[in-house]
Amino acid sequence: MNRRDVIQAGTAALGLGFHAWGNAQSAALLKPGKPYAGTELSLLTVVAPQFKAHEAKLAEFEALTGIKVKYQYVPFASTREKLTAELVAQGAQYDLLSVMDVWGPSLYNLFDPINARLAEKKIDMAERYPHAHLRAARDGNGNGKNILGMPIRGHVQLMFYRKDVFAKLGLKPPATWDEMVETGKVIQAKTDMAGVGMYYGKTGAQNLMIWFNYLWGMGGDLLDAKGQPAMNSPQAVAATQAYIDVLLKHKVAPAASVSFTESDAANSMAQGKVAMYPVWWWRYAGLVDPKTSTLKPEQVGFAPLPSMPGKESTTYTNSWFYGINKNSKKKDAAMEFLTWISQPEIERSVLLDPSMNEVVAVQTRNLIDGDVNRRYGGMHLFGAQALKGAKGTPLFAQWAQISDLMEATISELVTGKTQVKPALDEAASRARKILRA
């Protein structure tokens, strides 16, 4: 079954056909007559190729509406501090703000719900966005009825692998985590590469991102149905053990992965030191860019993440949305911008831009779009599929403390100096205290 068949089968399976584009519908969503001409909006966002591509299109928006939007880039590592100041200031330094899903629950007071505005513009959010991304923009820990913004950037995880090495050794991408270990062993025996680039270092909860897939695959979760800590359940203990055993017992990850960050592992893959790398799909660009990688596009393959035997592939998700500052005095103009920037065509044009390798997409239509999938070899169909069953990032106010606790626990477990069950029991009891507060 070649790529083309896969794509056709995929779209058919998702129950939607190809869509022809060129609709002027979205332009009609903007208010006619430039009622906000002359307004200047300030948007707090982070540097990402996707956003830079958006910024390049702003002239068009200004021509349509007369609204000038200023992109204020903030260091990615310091976005939270800026948002904190904005929250405390209760005045509007920025009219629009970009927020990452897990920070949402602590920042509800910052945003003006846009439900009424969406109804006015007749935008059907559920039709546009996969549930996993849309819930990040809702209050009430993802289940509330208020929508706080437009999802603008969202990621799923994939397993990247060395197509050439696999072909030479007659291997296929692993479907389960156990298969991944076996494949890794073969690779380490037959080449001087390590099997899989894991990242267990303590940085921004990165060592939890693959761990969650182990956890969900085994039927466990961070919190149980009542919202109580469940990280020491038998499933969680087994999942954690399997996760760290990739390095500790089976040794199919490089020794240095003990302190690797996600980008260290990316560099490892790009330098040809590991054969597999489970990570966010946007890492693709860096793996095939000659400036950052020794690999060529022909060498980089991708597949859905492995899972537990008999279970569907899972994915952790990461979503960002643009929301309107509650204290902004230019909310209507801000909504015009949100309406415009969230058009499917804009996302699609960035995806198809030949000068970039930007794969990020959050809208269902684009995920199953034929041209997009042809360009990226079906990656987005994989994404759409994974998103259907994605449990999504846990959304609750104490995420910062609990995730910090878990990543510290795991980074310590991986040094091999502590045991899994006692460490997780300790984590659970601390988590209970945190959640009570």
Place this chain on the structure above:
Amino acid sequence: MKRHRAHARSCAPDTASLRKPSVSLLRRIPAQWLLLTPALLFVAAMAVFPLVYSFVLSFREWRLAKSVTPQGWVGLQNYWYLLTDDPDFLEAIQVTSVFVVANVLVTLLVSLGAALLLNKAGRINTIARVLLILPFVMSPALVGISFRFFLNGEYGIVHHLIGLAIPSMVDTIWLADKTLAMVAVVAADVWHWAPYMTLVMLGGLASVPKETEEAARVDGASAWAVFRDVTLPQLLPVISIVLVLKTVFALKAFDIIYTLSNGGPGRSTQTLAYFVYETAFNYYDMGYAAAAAYILTAVLLVASGFYLRLVFRK
């Protein structure tokens, strides 16, 4: 003569004290200094404000996620939890003690040794002295990130060089080992600060009278005796400056640790400053963070109280 009398009128109350210079002549504050008042008020305000604000905040509950303004008063509850119910805080205290003591000691020894080394004329010494400022002006974040990359197991230059020099360490992953991570963090901070402290020490050495040293040497004293009995006592003020400065900044060090080890592995390099930052900006628990900050401040206040009593003795 006229100027003298005018001056005398504003300073000296009686002619008797004019005949013999006495301490009281200089110790009264003349009117001109009141011109300084705005500036001093500004300094006082900017100085007092953080102390008072964080003190007051430490008695309140303020969860930023729930309320954009401070919530209710909780008395000593924050302090109580910190000291009795927060293993992370206690671990942070332990980590901080190790970090600060190691940091200050190494910096002191290195900077004193380097200053003695560089305190002679000579081109190579001049070159060294010019270079001393460079590590200090590198942003702490840049230093932290660079050192993290230097120690990377796959392409880190320091990792490789040490592996060449000490074969048993060729596979050690520095940042995965609690002790080595602490060594790395201390080394990075020492690299950042010690060269500058050397400059400070050099400044101090400059005010040591050479004649006394020469005299002692001519009298036949060994180099070590000269150092111990003449140089060192004269250097004590400068050494104390270095000691206090480095202690304060070691306690405040954050960016360098955040970028180097992120407090890991586990929490083995998470100092108090890190703890306060995380609690405030990540956990959004502002009152609690203020209390933690104030425990740190209280310790420093007591220590500097003692120190100042010594300094102001004259």
Place this chain on the structure above:
Amino acid sequence: MTAGFHPDAAPGYTPSATERSVHWVRQLAVIVLISAILLPIAWIFLTAFKTPRDVYSISSALWFTPTLENLQTVFREPWNLGNKIFNSFAVAGGTVLLAMPMATMAAYAFSRFDFRFKQSIFLVVIASQFIPAAVVVLPYFLMFKEAGMLDTRTALVLVNLSIVLPYAVWMIKGFIDAVPMEIEESAVVDGASRARVIWEIVVPTALPGIITAAVFSFTLTWNEFLFALIIGKQHALTLPIGLIGFRTERGDLWELMAAGGVLITAPMFLISLLVQKQFVGSLTAGSVR
């Protein structure tokens, strides 16, 4: 060569064998010291001229195709490092220019005068720096917001002034303390005004201390991050913000940070050369006592 041993030694003086070996050991130690300082900086320099692909590989550690692209990229959007470096110089320079006179006068007052609560005031001024910035940055932010001074370099100068003054006052006071009061007394008795006494006697003797304090204040302001982050938005962004900006989703863009490091080192090296001349000058002048 003999001058290296004893600068005031008589001509024709021949050093002994021990003295010679001590000399060489000293030279070696200095070289080791220089290497320890320079190795990280040299590595950062090398990194600035590598593509990311070469940065993360030990085999291209020394053999690689150099590129100027990093240095060019950091000046363009969205990084704009040139603008940020300018702001850093402006804020740091402004802070030092304001802080030195204020600190010298305050240090003189603390050193020479007796007034009530002197010790306590001094303690409070210094203790203000014991509070980690994370706790106080938000109230400062609100204060400047009320004053309409957000995103201005002036606000940054004010904040940094409050940060560096305690240290500057304390450092300079130490050096003024070391100036014996008798010299001032006799000058005052001889008819000099106090201002002249300070300017012509105290300041020159305490100059090493003032320069030390100036360098320290400059560097503290230069490296200050948190206040600049919270208070700045577009016009008052400084270099540390720029450097942290290289920590992206993709990871730490070390090659760009290193380029930033290169841009810092060059002017700082020049400034250090200049200050050295002053420093050495005042070292030799100050030692004649």
